[in-house]
Every structure is written in C-alpha cells, then in structure tokens.
Amino acid sequence: MAKHRHSEPPSDPALRIKALESLLTEKKLIDPAAVDALVDTFEKRIGPRNGAKVVARAWVDPAYRKRLLADATGAIAELGFSGMQGEDMVVVENTPKVHNLLVCTLCSCYPWPVLGLPPVWYKAAPYRSRAVIEPRAVLDEFGVKVGPDVEVRVWDSTAELRYMVLPERPKGTEGMSEGELADLVTRDAMIGVAKLASGKKKKTPKAGGLKSRRPR
Amino acid sequence: MPVLTKAMVPSAVATGGSTRVKARVAAKFKKGDKVRTLNLNPLGHTRLPRYVRDKVGVIETDHGVFVFPDTSAHGKGEKPQRVYTVRFKAREVFGPSAGAKDSIYADLWDDYLERA
Amino acid sequence: MNGVHDLGGMQGLGPVNPETDEPVFHAPWERLAFAVMISVFAGGNYNVDEFRHAIERMSPADYLSTSYYEHWLHAMETLLIEKGAIKESELAAKWAKLGKGGA
Numbered sequence: 001m002a003k004h005r006h007s008e009p010p011s012d013p014a015l016r017i018k019a020l021e022s023l024l025t026e027k028k029l030i031d032p033a034a035v036d037a038l039v040d041t042f043e044k045r046i047g048p049r050n051g052a053k054v055v056a057r058a059w060v061d062p063a064y065r066k067r068l069l070a071d072a073t074g075a076i077a078e079l080g081f082s083g084m085q086g087e088d089m090v091v092v093e094n095t096p097k098v099h100n101l102l103v104c105t106l107c108s109c110y111p112w113p114v115l116g117l118p119p120v121w122y123k124a125a126p127y128r129s130r131a132v133i134e135p136r137a138v139l140d141e142f143g144v145k146v147g148p149d150v151e152v153r154v155w156d157s158t159a160e161l162r163y164m165v166l167p168e169r170p171k172g173t174e175g176m177s178e179g180e181l182a183d184l185v186t187r188d189a190m191i192g193v194a195k196l197a198s199g200k201k202k203k204t205p206k207a208g209g210l211k212s213r214r215p216r
Numbered sequence: 217m218p219v220l221t222k223a224m225v226p227s228a229v230a231t232g233g234s235t236r237v238k239a240r241v242a243a244k245f246k247k248g249d250k251v252r253t254l255n256l257n258p259l260g261h262t263r264l265p266r267y268v269r270d271k272v273g274v275i276e277t278d279h280g281v282f283v284f285p286d287t288s289a290h291g292k293g294e295k296p297q298r299v300y301t302v303r304f305k306a307r308e309v310f311g312p313s314a315g316a317k318d319s320i321y322a323d324l325w326d327d328y329l330e331r332a
Numbered sequence: 333m334n335g336v337h338d339l340g341g342m343q344g345l346g347p348v349n350p351e352t353d354e355p356v357f358h359a360p361w362e363r364l365a366f367a368v369m370i371s372v373f374a375g376g377n378y379n380v381d382e383f384r385h386a387i388e389r390m391s392p393a394d395y396l397s398t399s400y401y402e403h404w405l406h407a408m409e410t411l412l413i414e415k416g417a418i419k420e421s422e423l424a425a426k427w428a429k430l431g432k433g434g435a
Contacts, residue, residue, distance in 0.1 A: 084230075
C-alpha cells in the first residue's frame with residue numbers, strides 16, 4: 001500500500017519537479033550543473049546511432065559478430081559504448097528462422113548505451129502487456145510479417161541484463177561501407193518491432209530520434 | 217556517496233552501476249536443466265512476473281551472481297545469487313492460443329526456481 | 333507484489349500506437365524529472381529496486397492514468413520523504429510558494 005501522504009501533490013508535474021529540484025539543491029543533495037549535463041548527454045549524445053554502429057560492425061566482421069553474441073558487454077565496449085543501464089548486455093540475433101522481440105513487462109528496462117532512452121510506447125501498458133502474450137499481433141501492428149515457420153522469441157528483461165536485437169542484414173547491401181550500413185539500422189529494428197528494408201539508404205536523423213513505423 | 221557533480225557525469229554514465237556481486241555463490245542449475253518457477257506471491261517487491269509463475273522452462277544461460285531485488289528493495293540486504301535466462305514455450309505460459317513455435321525468455325534468480 | 337504494474341499477459345489495454353519521430357523528452361519538465369532522478373540515484377539516496385517498488389506502490393488508477401515521468405516524480409517524492417532526506421512539509425511549502433509564482 002502506498003504510504004499515506006498528508007498533502008496531495010499539485011496536478012502540474014512541472015511545478016512538482018521544479019519544487020523538488022529547488023529543495024534538493026538547497027539541501028545540497030543534487031548539483032544543478034550535473035542535472036543539465038545529464039539532460040544534454042541523453043538528449044543529444046547517446047542514442048540509437050550507437051547501436052547502429054554495433055550492428056554494422058557485426059554485419060561486416062564475422063569475428064566481431066561472434067564476440068558480440070558471446071560477450072555483448074565486451075564487444076559493445078570495443079566500440080566505446082558502455083555504462084548506465086547497459087552494464088550487462090546480451091545481444092540476440094535475428095535469422096530467417098528466428099525473430100526476436102524485446103520487452104520489459106514490469107517497468108521499462110532498456111539498453112541505454114546503445115539505444116538511448118526508450119520511446120513512450122515501449123514503456124506503456126499496451127506494449128508491455130501484449131508483447132509476451134500476442135507478439136505476432138504486436139508485430140503485425142508495426143507492419144512486421146513473420147511466417148508460421150519462424151520462431152518468435154520474446155525476451156522479458158526482468159533482471160539487470162539489457163538486451164539488443166541484431167537485425168538481419170537486408171539484401172542488396174553488398175559493397176556498402178560500414179557507415180552506410182549503420183545508416184540503414186533503425187532503433188525499432190534493434191528492439192525487434194521492425195525489419196530492415198533491402199538496400200534502401202535512409203537519411204540519418206539527428207541523434208536520439210529515429211523513425212518508427214507508424215501503423216495505419 | 218558524494219553528490220553527483222557535472223565533472224562526474226561522463227564517467228558516471230559510462231560506468232553505470234552493475235548489480236553484479238563478486239561473491240562466490242554456487243549455481244543451483246546449469247544450462248539445459250528443466251526448472252519450474254515457484255508460485256511466489258510476496259507483498260513486497262519481486263521481479264518474478266505473475267504470468268510466468270508455476271511454469272516449466274529450461275535454463276538457457278547462467279549469467280552469474282547479482283543483487284536479489286526482493287530483499288534489496290526493502291533494506292534486507294543483497295542476498296547475492298545466480299541469475300539465469302530461462303526459456304519457456306509460449307504455449308506453456310499462455311496456452312493453446314500462443315504460437316506453436318514461439319518462446320518467452322525471462323531472467324530469473326535462484327530463489328524463484330526449483331528443479332522440475 | 334501483485335500490482336497493476338505487473339502487466340505481462342493483461343488484455344484490453346489497447347493498441348501500441350507508437351508515435352512517429354518522437355522526441356526523447358516531450359516537455360521541459362520531463363528533462364528535469366529524468367536528470368534529477370539520476371542525480372539523486374547516483375548520489376546513493378536510493379537503489380534501483382527501492383525506486384521500482386515505490387512506483388509499484390502507486391495507486392493502480394494513478395499508475396495507469398499518469399505518464400511515465402509522473403511515476404518517477406511519485407517515486408522520488410515518496411522515497412526522499414520516507415528516508416528523511418526531505419520533509420513532506422518542506423515540499424508542500426515549495427509547492428505553495430511556486431504555485432503562487434515564487435521561486
């Protein structure tokens with residue numbers, strides 16, 4: 001049961017957080033400059049472009065791919081990505097026979113160092129409830145078709161392991177550079193709610209924001 | 217612990233805070249073992265979801281020793297123990313409407329599991 | 333606990349409805365909520381399990397009807413008060429002051 005609090009908080013969350021920040025700063029429990037630096041880090045610097053680089057490397061370098069699947073934390077760190085909410089990583093590989101889908105049914109666990117902060121839909125009740133019980137319907141909503149001969153594997157991040165999907169390399173990408181390959185990789189493909197189209201070059205959006213397929 | 221300052225932010229973010237524990241705790245199970253999740257219904261914090269209680273699965277991976285959330289959330293200590301990825305057939309968990317070929321994986325602590 | 337947060341397998345909660353090109357933060361206050369939480373966490377004021385459990389202790393109706401970072405607000409306020417790092421009266425005084433346009 002929630003502890004009974006004597007005062008109801010104001011309905012405006014902006015007021016609540018300003019009040020909390022002000023109080024915590026006065027009590028020297030937080031440093032406002034650190035608060036600003038954290039915003040900057042997660043809004044501008046850390047995002048799915050990181051994961052895209054990991055994927056592209058795995059596509060061009062079979063030895064790297066092996067290391068990534070055996071020790072994802074180490075392999076991801078080779079590219080300079082590590083830390084908060086990705087201290088213990090697992091990468092799962094899509095194949096023609098296996099499609100992986102990631103979820104955190106209990107909260108919002110997500111691999112920040114490679115994908116940045118999760119989108120609202122990932123943290124919300126519909127996805128968290130449905131991904132485990134009707135993954136194929138969820139994939140369908142995202143426009144992903146998975147045949148009956150394919151095994152869908154849903155990974156629920158109930159502990160502190162953090163997951164990333166290694167999507168299949170699309171056809172028609174032979175001869176593309178690693179950078180060009182990374183540009184093809186979407187955040188949604190690394191969660192498992194998208195497959196990558198063959199060989200089409202996509203414009204690299206700014207850090208932190210990647211298109212998700214919008215269902216109609 | 218000191219207050220997080222701006223100067224500390226880059227290394228704090230790059231290091232994070234793994235909940236792995238450097239304790240020698242024998243594994244109760246190994247890859248391939250058939251296990252059943254316990255029907256635990258604690259009033260406090262747990263990371264054993266209801267949908268996967270009292271279900272039979274197979275140990276997929278032994279990830280090593282981690283803090284146990286059920287005690288850590290209540291000031292009752294770390295109680296370090298093994299975390300395993302356990303693989304379940306989707307139909308074992310959700311019945312005949314689930315995909316015949318599909319599977320669900322959950323990461324579960326020793327205390328949530330017994331041999332099946 | 334068998335709370336409403338334990339959503340795996342629940343039904344009737346509607347379509348996933350992903351937003352196209354969604355920003356990392358949807359409002360300035362969300363940036364603050366995120367970064368204040370991380371700062372307080374990094375300062376050792378609570379652990380991740382306590383934080384999650386504080387969210388789980390929200391009223392089920394509030395949990396389902398409020399946004400993600402409002403869950404974080406609830407957890408921070410609850411834990412900081414429970415641990416004696418701040419007093420509820422101090423927080424309420426801040427709300428009153430800021431609500432009247434003070435600082």
